[in-house]
Amino acid sequence: MSGTGANDPRLDRRAAMRTLLETRGDLLLVTGLGSTTYDAAAAADDDRNFYLWGAMGAAAMIGLGLAVAQPERQVLVVTGDGEVLMGLGALATIGVQRPPNLAIAVFDNGRYAETGMQPSHTDGGVSLCGVARACGIEAVFDISDMAGLKGFAGRLHGGEATSFARVAIRAEEPPRVLPSRDGVYLKNRFRRALGIDDD
Amino acid sequence: MNDQPSLDAPDWRDDIFTALKTAGIRQIGYVPDAGHSRLIELCHADPEIRAIVLTSEEEGIGLAAGAWLGGHRAALLMQSSGVGNCINMLSLAKACRFPLVMLVTMRGEWAEFNPWQVAMGTKTQAALELMDVLVYRAEAPEEAGETVAAALDIAFNGGLAAAVLLSQRLIGAKRWVK
Numbered sequence: 001m002s003g004t005g006a007n008d009p010r011l012d013r014r015a016a017m018r019t020l021l022e023t024r025g026d027l028l029l030v031t032g033l034g035s036t037t038y039d040a041a042a043a044a045d046d047d048r049n050f051y052l053w054g055a056m057g058a059a060a061m062i063g064l065g066l067a068v069a070q071p072e073r074q075v076l077v078v079t080g081d082g083e084v085l086m087g088l089g090a091l092a093t094i095g096v097q098r099p100p101n102l103a104i105a106v107f108d109n110g111r112y113a114e115t116g117m118q119p120s121h122t123d124g125g126v127s128l129c130g131v132a133r134a135c136g137i138e139a140v141f142d143i144s145d146m147a148g149l150k151g152f153a154g155r156l157h158g159g160e161a162t163s164f165a166r167v168a169i170r171a172e173e174p175p176r177v178l179p180s181r182d183g184v185y186l187k188n189r190f191r192r193a194l195g196i197d198d199d
Numbered sequence: 200m201n202d203q204p205s206l207d208a209p210d211w212r213d214d215i216f217t218a219l220k221t222a223g224i225r226q227i228g229y230v231p232d233a234g235h236s237r238l239i240e241l242c243h244a245d246p247e248i249r250a251i252v253l254t255s256e257e258e259g260i261g262l263a264a265g266a267w268l269g270g271h272r273a274a275l276l277m278q279s280s281g282v283g284n285c286i287n288m289l290s291l292a293k294a295c296r297f298p299l300v301m302l303v304t305m306r307g308e309w310a311e312f313n314p315w316q317v318a319m320g321t322k323t324q325a326a327l328e329l330m331d332v333l334v335y336r337a338e339a340p341e342e343a344g345e346t347v348a349a350a351l352d353i354a355f356n357g358g359l360a361a362a363v364l365l366s367q368r369l370i371g372a373k374r375w376v377k
Contacts, residue, residue: 030265050268055291058261065265065273068226068249089254090261097251183295184358187268196270 010144013107013169017043019146020078020105020153027156028066028194032059032079034114036107040078041179047193050186051179057087060104064094067102070194074101074156081108081122088131091164095135098162104132105152106164109171117171132164139163211337211369212237214344215302219248219274222351226251226266228259229276234304234370238276256281260288264297272355274300279307279323279364280316289330289360296358300350301332302365309367324364333361338369 017039029049031037037051052059063077084106110123122128129142139161143149152165180186215238227242227250242250253259259275266273282303292299307320324334337346350361
């Protein structure tokens, strides 16, 4: 593992998640399998958080289905580099649909933290921002400092265009904060929070 | 294979579309497929349905889950080979009891020209059942609409995953020489 410690300019992942959710309003959040789920739970559990505990690669697509179903609300997907790499085709699918109320933030530490910090493809030079742009997503941000992240967080409520941010974070594993793993509970409370009747 | 149904006979693909509309389907995820082509066109033409082209079938499992979280009903259209692409992703539907409907055009089971389609085509039903997806088959044109309607009912009433296999005999074997 390289580039960690006090001199590492990259963002702290927990602080990054807190910043994105600081003024969440009625934002709907989907997090990917692994650390972004713990980051969201550490920031604050919320009925409008849908945490993935599996289905690696699905986070962005869940965000797409949700954004299409709820066009009046903003949807934020926060996931990791490994998770988005497993479902890279989703960026092409989203690039065709481009729902204006969908934002995707990828916490990129260039590592598979969950399995022992092995390097990911982004560590090997793959540019997620380049992929997102090539897929037709126009609002793409490569973020490596808090000012940039705050700017992106401010955009989340605009709903003007599908946006994608790669957020450079340090390869660290803060103590895990584990939300519920009961998928049925997470699903039902999310729908209830949106006022959707079970049918 | 006859792609041009007679004008007075209701076409089974129209019957499937009617079943999707009756069930209130609002999102369709699909990978382009000859057998589903008419249904895909009907979905694109309907202003109440968002038809979403996928790069791989597994994306559709996530799409349908997100749709349900937001109060939409979704269904997926794919070919039997695409079922293989979905296997791990089906754990999402199972773990959360998301309703899921997959309409699968079959290859590799009837007058198949391409042997590469046979491996997945002959294991499609078993693969789905291993993942606890309910499987129904439609072999004749008059069965298609009601079978899809039944799958939609059980999936959305019970938070279950259901697939309808549309047999290759129904669709017609792919023509390789024009």
